[in-house]
Amino acid sequence: MSANKYGLTERQAVILTVGFYMLTALVMVSVNKWALNSLRLPWTLLWIQMLIAVLLLRATDYFGAMKMPSLEKDIAKNLIPLIAINVVGLGVNTLCLVYVDTSFYQIARGLVLPFTVLFAYILLGQPSSGLVLGACFTVFCGFYTGVTTEINVSQIGIFFGVVSSITTSLHAIVIKKSLAAVNNSSIDLVYYNNALSLVAMTPLIFLSGESADIMMRFADSGFAAFKSFLFAGFVTGIFGFLVNLAGFLQISKTSPTTHMISGAVRGVLQTLLGYFAFNDVITSGRLMGIILILSGGALYTWAKDKEMRANTKPTYIPMTQQDVDEEQDDIKKGTQV
Template identity: 55%
Template sequence: MSKSQEIISRGMVIFSVSFYIVTALIMVFVNKWVLNSVSLPFTLLWFQVIMAVILLHFSSIFGILQLPILDKEKCIGLLPLIAINVLGLSFNTICLQYVDASFYQVARALVLPFTVLFSFMFLSQKTSYKILLACFVVCIGFFVGVSSERLSISLIGIIFGICSSISTALHAIVIKKSLTVVKGNTIELVYYNNVLSAIAFLPLIFLFREQNQYSELLQNSTRGESRTFLIGILITGFFGFLINVAGFLQIKVTSPVTHMISSAFRGVVQTILGNFIFGDLLTTGRVGGIFLILFERGDSFDNRKDVNSDERDEKA
């Protein structure tokens, strides 16, 4: 690789990571704002993916991008991605509903250890001793943070946080595999992901009877909750569209582990902002756990050497 190509490659990595962090932060805080007023997690998620599909079609109409025609074989090949995406979004949102925005980072702190494990299991990606040490430190950070909050934080929130960590780690791995189904076309993968996820969320809405709560919300249109919900779905729908592109782009140009590292860094920023925006308490145990989680990220960047080899394997 020439020097100019290396500079472009690094620039793309920096852009994709920064793009992902900003869009993800906005999504989390607006989602938390909505969920504090209206408890309709699956309906909220359904509107977000529907808006993403609409924005993709608008982009196609104006010639910004070209959308694919849905293919049955590709839909079948992408079913693992859709299943993990729906589960992951559900776990993330329910976890956020039960915990503070500042504690969300701790509740989902096990993403990196699970990502390293699944990268080895499914991608045969070897991991350095420093990465393994980082995983050990983040586990300590998780237990420090959780143990200090055991009397004030919902156990359901912790359980869904662990489930979210597993699904998020698997999501990064499955995206890497799913790119081969669409021949590396990121926009095509985003389109399939949102269309099929929108279909998958409908049964969950009716299963948990959210349609009844949503009807009541519409009937009481003068209440602040309906306005909050409307504003929330518009903002998160737009940024949900952007975060789809950002997440897939980041994983395509980096690696699953790098993707999780940036997610963790975003979580630390999110913790600080959660204190300012929502007035979340920053206890000693919470801060200690977050510090340990942040500390292990520094050593994790040595895994950057694996990125190029992983990309060569994908192209081969």
């Protein structure tokens, strides 16, 4: 297996990319929860994160670390589906986190796999085997178990979780398709995504009524009321930039399936984080739901790996000099034809 310019094999690069994504995403969720516990201004928090991400990207361009593209109208038009899904996805993710515990976040967004398989069939025409459908059913059972055994669970939080599952499933597919619009440059796509999402998210602060809430709080307590929130916004902005970059890198280096599986593993870590950091209560129903969701994800991964192995043709390896000569003769004949 050949190494890249950094001396890493393809497998090592994939492992590092996935690990980087999981770490940054985990920190992002925990700090987001802390920020929203301070002030419930989800769209403003997302806007701050986008602004910091764009400023950081421009800083890397200014200091020569990375070259940022100039925004072009034609490319921006081609990226409208990505921007729309990104803004909606970030919004419902954050709103879901507002209404549910960190440990329940995994269950509320547990339908990512079934929707991924469904959209793969509808949008890409990819049929699924019985094992894959069985994995989806297992995941659905985990989601159903988790949401029906909770007494004080927020129904609106579950709703945002389901919508988040839909946008997450579509997001990985759309990113893969959107890369062609920017000549397969992950960095260019990250910049376009953040810059255009920042513009698209600005009116949402006013439409959601958060701008009026900010003005009222500022009039009552001044800047002091926003110190913790702004600090949290700055921290989440930095990690939002990192998780955005990590997500694009992971999908460009791997596949939507790997992106989904690593997200499931991240969910387990989030559950543990909610228990230890935010004192979340892990009920038996919640625990069973998480186990079923992860079991379905594991079954899906095994089923897809089995399918890939079955569809892989054995590589012909010439064993003798005669085999090599015969192969060369075949190549020459094919060229002459």
